[in-house]
Amino acid sequence: MVEKFYEELDELKAEIPMFGAFAIGMLEDSIKALKNQDLGLAEEIRERKANLAAHHTRIEEEALRILALYQPMAKDLRVIACINQTNYSLYRVGRIGWDIAKLSMYVAGQPFIENLQNIFYMGDLVVAMLRDVMEVYESNAISSLLGLSKRDDVVDNLRSSIFRECLTYMMEDNRNIPRCIDYISVSRHLERAGDHACLIAEKIYYMNTGERVEIR
Amino acid sequence: MVNRMQENGAILSTRDLNLYYGEKHALIDVSIDIRPNTVTALIGPSGCGKSTLLRCFNRMNDLVGGVRTNGECLFKGKNIYAKEVDVVGLRKKIGMVFQKPNPFPKSIYENIAYGPRIHGIKNKKALDEIVEKSLKSAALWDEVSDRLHEPAMGLSGGQQQRLCIARTLSVEPEIILMDEPCSALDPIATSKIEDLMIELKENYTVIVVTHNMQQAARVSDETGFMYLGKLVEFGDTVQIFERPREELTNNYVTGRFG
Numbered sequence: 001m002v003e004k005f006y007e008e009l010d011e012l013k014a015e016i017p018m019f020g021a022f023a024i025g026m027l028e029d030s031i032k033a034l035k036n037q038d039l040g041l042a043e044e045i046r047e048r049k050a051n052l053a054a055h056h057t058r059i060e061e062e063a064l065r066i067l068a069l070y071q072p073m074a075k076d077l078r079v080i081a082c083i084n085q086t087n088y089s090l091y092r093v094g095r096i097g098w099d100i101a102k103l104s105m106y107v108a109g110q111p112f113i114e115n116l117q118n119i120f121y122m123g124d125l126v127v128a129m130l131r132d133v134m135e136v137y138e139s140n141a142i143s144s145l146l147g148l149s150k151r152d153d154v155v156d157n158l159r160s161s162i163f164r165e166c167l168t169y170m171m172e173d174n175r176n177i178p179r180c181i182d183y184i185s186v187s188r189h190l191e192r193a194g195d196h197a198c199l200i201a202e203k204i205y206y207m208n209t210g211e212r213v214e215i216r
Numbered sequence: 217m218v219n220r221m222q223e224n225g226a227i228l229s230t231r232d233l234n235l236y237y238g239e240k241h242a243l244i245d246v247s248i249d250i251r252p253n254t255v256t257a258l259i260g261p262s263g264c265g266k267s268t269l270l271r272c273f274n275r276m277n278d279l280v281g282g283v284r285t286n287g288e289c290l291f292k293g294k295n296i297y298a299k300e301v302d303v304v305g306l307r308k309k310i311g312m313v314f315q316k317p318n319p320f321p322k323s324i325y326e327n328i329a330y331g332p333r334i335h336g337i338k339n340k341k342a343l344d345e346i347v348e349k350s351l352k353s354a355a356l357w358d359e360v361s362d363r364l365h366e367p368a369m370g371l372s373g374g375q376q377q378r379l380c381i382a383r384t385l386s387v388e389p390e391i392i393l394m395d396e397p398c399s400a401l402d403p404i405a406t407s408k409i410e411d412l413m414i415e416l417k418e419n420y421t422v423i424v425v426t427h428n429m430q431q432a433a434r435v436s437d438e439t440g441f442m443y444l445g446k447l448v449e450f451g452d453t454v455q456i457f458e459r460p461r462e463e464l465t466n467n468y469v470t471g472r473f474g
Contacts, residue, residue: 002471071430073457073469210459 005070012062013079016086019055020134023090024127026052026097027193031123034104034186037112045101052098056091059083075207082207086137089196093130096189103182110179113169119183119190122158125151126190129197133204142208145201148215155194162187227252227421228273228310228391233287235268235277242268244445245287250391250438255413255422257436257453259429261473264442266425270393273423274310275303291391308335311384315396317376319368319383324351324360327368327379331387346386353419354382355412374405381412385420392416394424398431410435429469433457441465 026045033042063084066072072080129151136145166180198215205213226249235243243265250256258266271277272289275296289296296306308331319327328347337343347364351357356378360371368379377397384392394413398406413422413435426432432439433453440450441460449456449465460466467473 005471073429073433073471074460074466076470077458 005066005072005076008062008066009072009076009079012059012066012083015055015059015062016083016090017134017138019059019087020090020130020137022048022055023052023094023097024130024134026094027100027130028097028123028127030097030100030104031120031127033101034107034123035120037104037108039105039108042101042104042108045097048094049098052091052094056087056094059087063087075210078207078210082137082203085203086200089200093193093196096193099189100186103186107179107182111175113176113179116162116165116169116180116183118158118162118165119186122155122162122187122190125155125158126194126197129155129194130200133197133200136201137204140204140208142205145205145215146213148198148201152194152198152216155191159187159191224249225252226250227292228423229288229290230269230272231288231290233269233272233289234285235265235272236284237280238282242445243272243285246445246447248440248447248450250421250423252390252421253417253419254437255417255424255435257432257439258423258425258442259427259432259439259468260442260448261468262427265445266440266442267395269442269447270312270395270423270425273391273393274307274312275301276312278303308387309389310391310393311387311389312393312395313377313380313384313397316400317373317380319371319376319379321367321369323365324368324371324379325364327383328386331383335387350382350386351379353385353416354378355408355415356382372405374401374408377401377405377409378412381409381416389420391421391423394422396425396427399427406431429457441468443468 026048029041029045032038033045063080067080129148132144133148136142163184166184169176170180195216201215202213205211205215228250229248231247233243233246234241246265246269248269258269260266268277272285273291273296277283277285285297291306291310294301320330322330325347328350329343332343332346337346348357348361351360356375359375368376371379377400381392381397398409401409410431413424416422417437424432424436436453438451439453439456441448441456441462441464443464449460449462451461456465457469460469
């Protein structure tokens with residue numbers, strides 16, 4: 001019985017990096033679509049939503065099934081708790097990608113502002129945070145997680161500087177307003193995605209040590 | 217010595233308690249503090265010493281040949297292994313319920329009245345009151361109040377076990393020891409006993425030995441994990457089951473051995 005339990009738990013645990021690659025891929029591609037004004041890619045990202053939801057539900061069902069059948073304790077219980085939170089956070093990350101893809105379609109025809117590159121830089125930072133966290137999920141090298149707070153601070157600061165930058169461009173030329181308004185929304189979305197990286201990091205830390213730390 | 221229990225708030229404590237069955241060293245330097253009005257669960261694989269420790273608390277091990285103990289076992293600050301201790305009086309204060317329900321082959325009423333009677337209560341009205349109060353405390357009154365004089369053996373297993381708990385309560389103990397009280401019962405009877413344990417802690421202190429880890433997690437406030445005669449870890453139940461300090465505890469509660 002114990003062997004069967006660990007086989008199932010290991011299988012479930014291995015689902016998360018796969019789901020992570022899918023969800024983070026949606027976010028990364030949505031930033032590409034925004035940058036390259038690629039309507040085709042944006043459309044394709046929007047079609048990934050059904051798969052995202054199905055994968056998320058499958059993991060949740062499996063986690064609940066294991067809880068119900070085996071009532072895991074201690075470290076095993078913490079693994080399930082971490083999987084559940086990570087599953088939810090990754091789902092949100094995928095949805096953020098979906099939202100950004102939608103916004104990128106709105107602004108595709110609007111004037112592009114070459115100098116407004118911070119938004120893409122912010123996107124790269126957030127994607128890297130998420131990728132690094134998922135790497136720790138597999139390697140359990142938790143000491144690197146605590147450094148995430150500083151990276152999240154950079155992301156938060158970028159959000160306010162993007163806001164101020166956009167204000168300037170909007171005042172300069174009112175044709176910039178639609179794109180700038182959307183960039184402000186995108187920066188808000190990216191900030192949330194960064195928060196999810198921190199939430200996942202907290203749960204991975206808890207899974208490994210049983211201690212709750214605040215990473216934000 | 218008398219006041220040291222009050223200092224840490226424990227009702228029952230052991231200090232470096234060792235017990236030998238002949239050559240076998242069954243308890244090794246066990247030190248534990250049981251707080252009043254709590255449910256404490258003792259868990260661990262078969263042969264780890266949890267039942268032995270439980271039986272030390274009311275000197276049931278005295279009945280086993282070749283047993284030696286050293287160290288201290290203190291009930292309200294007094295060593296229960298001291299020469300002057302009246303063992304019958306001790307077992308009245310620290311009652312016990314066993315794995316298999318063991319009612320006397322008498323009526324339900326007589327099962328409860330027996331203890332108070334040998335402790336000197338003869339008055340019929342007083343005995344009636346004790347029977348009713350004990351059965352109510354054991355959540356059995358509503359099921360048996362109309363057939364108190366029928367044989368106890370006619371009750372179901374779960375009812376018999378609650379009768380045994382009522383019998384323990386009839387002599388007004390302070391601590392109730394339970395050794396695998398639900399392992400012979402079905403899930404519904406088990407959940408009634410579990411509810412009862414939680415109710416009982418309002419007026420008593422309950423110590424339960426169980427193989428069922430979910431049961432320990434459900435009913436207890438504090439849990440001790442024992443292995444090979446040692447108390448490996450003792451602490452808040454949530455802590456033991458969610459984030460045990462010891463690797464050994466983690467391996468046991470996650471089912472890796474046992």
